[in-house]
Amino acid sequence: MSLPAAHIDWFGFIAAVAILEVTPGVNMAWLAGLSLTKGRRAGLAATAGIAIGLTLNAMLAGAGLAELVQSHPEMQVWLRWGGALLMLILAWRTWVDQSTEPSPHDGRNGFAAGLLLNIINPKAFVFFLVVVPPFLTGGTLQLRQAFALGLTSVGIATAVHLAIVFSAGHAHAWLSDTDRTRTVRRIMAMVMVGVAVWFLAG
Numbered sequence: 583m584s585l586p587a588a589h590i591d592w593f594g595f596i597a598a599v600a601i602l603e604v605t606p607g608v609n610m611a612w613l614a615g616l617s618l619t620k621g622r623r624a625g626l627a628a629t630a631g632i633a634i635g636l637t638l639n640a641m642l643a644g645a646g647l648a649e650l651v652q653s654h655p656e657m658q659v660w661l662r663w664g665g666a667l668l669m670l671i672l673a674w675r676t677w678v679d680q681s682t683e684p685s686p687h688d689g690r691n692g693f694a695a696g697l698l699l700n701i702i703n704p705k706a707f708v709f710f711l712v713v714v715p716p717f718l719t720g721g722t723l724q725l726r727q728a729f730a731l732g733l734t735s736v737g738i739a740t741a742v743h744l745a746i747v748f749s750a751g752h753a754h755a756w757l758s759d760t761d762r763t764r765t766v767r768r769i770m771a772m773v774m775v776g777v778a779v780w781f782l783a784g
Contacts, residue, residue: 594638615770635700
């Protein structure tokens with residue numbers, strides 16, 4: 583006999599996710615820097631990669647991987663190190679990049695980095711263990727409900743990320759000056775190093 587599905591407080595859940603998503607984090611800092619230095623197209627490609635990565639992450643978490651990661655702390659450690667290493671690589675590439683014009687590779691690189699960064703993000707895995715339960719009453723969380731919650735969260739996150747990309751994209755033209763571009767890139771490289779440290783401290 584199957585257990586009854588839980589009741590979801592959708593209004594409370596959406597409000598909570600919206601508040602979390604407007605709080606500065608890894609994706610926001612990286613997207614802002616990428617859009618400032620590489621332009622809107624690279625930022626949009628990265629946003630697509632992030633959205634797909636978060637969706638895959640949510641599906642895996644809803645299927646039970648969240649409990650597995652939570653019960654095996656060493657998996658969280660490896661995931662954090664993977665995320666930190668990826669951010670350090672991006673930071674180094676941003677620091678040494680001397681180009682002043684967008685490259686066809688920027689979009690592909692941004693998409694791939696956004697996808698990988700969010701697939702291995704341990705904080706996204708434990709989303710279902712920390713954020714979701716307070717908005718459930720009665721019954722158990724069904725797989726289809728988990729997917730719906732995950733997609734809702736991804737939709738809100740993507741809306742916030744698009745706002746960041748378009749805002750930063752407007753400032754990209756101002757950075758056409760080589761000295762300004764170099765300065766901003768190095769600032770963003772240091773921000774990425776800070777994000778890597780944040781990953782490890784998670």
